[in-house]
Amino acid sequence: MLKIQNYINGELVAPEAGQYLDNYDPSRGTVYSLIPDSDEKDVDRAVAAAKAAFPEWSVTPKDVRSNYLLKIASLIEANLDKLAKAESIDNGKPLHLAKTVDIPRAAANFHFYGTGILHYAAHAHSMEDTAINYTLRQPVGVAGCISPWNLPLYLFSWKIAPALAAGCTVVAKPSEVTPMTAYLLSEICIQAGLPKGVLNIVHGLGAKVGAAITANPQIPVLSFTGGTKTGADIARVAAPMFKKMSLELGGKNPNVIFADCNYEKMLSTTMLSSFANQGQICLCGSRIFVERPIYKKFKADFVEKTKKLLVGDPLGEKTKIGAVVSKPHMEKILSYVELAKQEGGTVLFGGNRVKMDGEFSEGYYLEPTIIEGLSHNCRTNQEEIFGPVVTIMPFDTEEEVLMYANSTIYGLASTVWTENLTRAHRFAANLHSGIVWVNCWLLRDLRTPFGGVKSSGVGREGGFEAIEFFTEPKNICIKLK
């Protein structure tokens, strides 16, 4: 059985204690590879390597750093099929999604920051003939990057690429639930000739490896994506050490549908924003609010289309819904369906585990699920489920639906459907979220700020914001007379 290895100081190495964890194929519910069960010692080794590599990497000319990143991007592209298949098996997501979204985006992340760093310019502030100030942006040091399982290589590379471009060296930890493409990335980095110690990847549990990265005093900057509770745990340890932190956390995103929307576009996009990646995208719109005049029609059409989504083998060509990522996660999602029923909700479609035949009989498959009849403030509509489960609710006025939309502790992304331009601007400005999509969903320009407000996070990724996060500004004031 394949044993995944850590990537430390340019080499693939076993965890010091020699311990491994099981890695599951969620489509079959079986163990198919082993993950290093690393600990603080492995993190210390990785930090030492990253620290030793920092002085040289931080002053390596931008165009040289850029070349490494572009090489990695090309190698990801060249290995698209292999990486997409690995991602699909490791995570349970449909292969076509990994092929068209996850892996191309991972390559795009390296490409974007490999070219972006060449265009980044810091500021100068002239005090007329008295003095000139200019700001240097210097890499912070060893960056700790911790990522989740839902978009494994996509989110892992979204942190690593800007950190490396900015001149930081990196100690990174992918989710222990989906480690495979991070391991394949380490092979790619070796092939690309990335200097040793510049990127180090330590596999293992959050409570061991993640906690050791968070607490390590040699890591002054942390970029984390994951659950809100984990983010709070990290902040509790890192804040008193005055680490720079970017926390991209959970969401409970509203999808607000006005009666004057372009109905067909809205319906087809709402299918994706509800169920893409089995609803396991932090940006999915899991609370769907529909203006009353079109509520009945929407309900009938949405249920009809959802019934047709094929649940099955993630590698199958026609599969629209693969397996959810793990057994505990499947059980968590099912417990929320039970909660919704207890809270008075009616399951319009779904709500059950799908039992497949043969080799897939133990896989973690769930029906896409639509629930109605719940209030906006019940637990089902306030807590993140992170699965193929959505609620639908009618509304009558803009004020009412704005209150519903803004009623959770989260504030990551919102979607609004209307052809009324004035309302679109007004409503978007009043939503409490870091990202608003009007008449679209998940349309990404990598230059734009990405992140949430309230319990959805602190800080922004994307564009030059990420370069600024991984660098410290230093103002230099020169008197002219």
Ligand code: NAD
């Ligand atoms: P998680 O918080 O359980 O784990 C995320 C990462 O943190 C993993 O690598 C994990 O091993 C590590 N970790 C766990 N405990 C740790 C600790 N005490 N110290 C340091 N690291 C620790 O989240 P998950 O279940 O992997 O991912 C799902 C969550 O991620 C959802 O809440 C989802 O909304 C969120 N998410 C947010 C965004 C965003 O951009 N805002 C994107 C994707 C996912």
